[in-house]
Amino acid sequence: MSAIVLRPATPDDLPAITRIYADAVLNGTATFETVPPDEAEMGARMAAITAKGYPYIVAEDHHGAILGYAYANAFRTRPAYRWSVEDSVYIAPAAKGQGVGRRLLQRLLELCQEAGFRQMIAVIGGSDHAPSIRLHERCGFRTIGVFEASGFKFGRWIDTVLMQMPLGAGGASLPDEDAYPGTMN
Numbered sequence: 001m002s003a004i005v006l007r008p009a010t011p012d013d014l015p016a017i018t019r020i021y022a023d024a025v026l027n028g029t030a031t032f033e034t035v036p037p038d039e040a041e042m043g044a045r046m047a048a049i050t051a052k053g054y055p056y057i058v059a060e061d062h063h064g065a066i067l068g069y070a071y072a073n074a075f076r077t078r079p080a081y082r083w084s085v086e087d088s089v090y091i092a093p094a095a096k097g098q099g100v101g102r103r104l105l106q107r108l109l110e111l112c113q114e115a116g117f118r119q120m121i122a123v124i125g126g127s128d129h130a131p132s133i134r135l136h137e138r139c140g141f142r143t144i145g146v147f148e149a150s151g152f153k154f155g156r157w158i159d160t161v162l163m164q165m166p167l168g169a170g171g172a173s174l175p176d177e178d179a180y181p182g183t184m185n
Contacts, residue, residue: 003153004100006107009056009069009070011043016066017058018042020090029125029158030090032151033098047071053181055111059100067095075121081122082118083175084184085112089135101135111137113167120165125161126152141165 009017022036037045049071050056056071068091075084087108091101112120122136127146141163149157168171 003062005060006057009058011031013058014039014043017069021093024090024095059104067092068100070108085092086121104141116179117167118170124161127161136163
């Protein structure tokens, strides 16, 4: 694949992000949504995520086309989870299998570690979703569990695979309570 630029997402990227996510909703199990949200909703989601200090990035080719995007968000909203994030990575259909996902996820891991987060959790729709599982394994995640038949989409039950990657010291040391990651409340 030719040169790829990874950069923070902007509202100008929303048309491409919305198209990429719509494809994932309509044709895959990476998300358990069944109706693609419109651009306004995707913009509201991006604004909510970035307002809390979480990274939201895109991969762009040398022509300026968005090949994929990734972001981290709260794993859970309870305060004790504030050191853990959940990742999301979505790739344009034409860019799949070309290393875009790996570049995005690696950069997302770096950004979250720099922000002081200690764990990244992947919540993968489908124990048969080999590309996503492989992507996470190649980036150092390990499978920590499977919620069997936890979603129903495309007329079938779908498992949810949980994978985890420690960031920085992970759970080997206590976090600095004064260095709260992100700008979350």
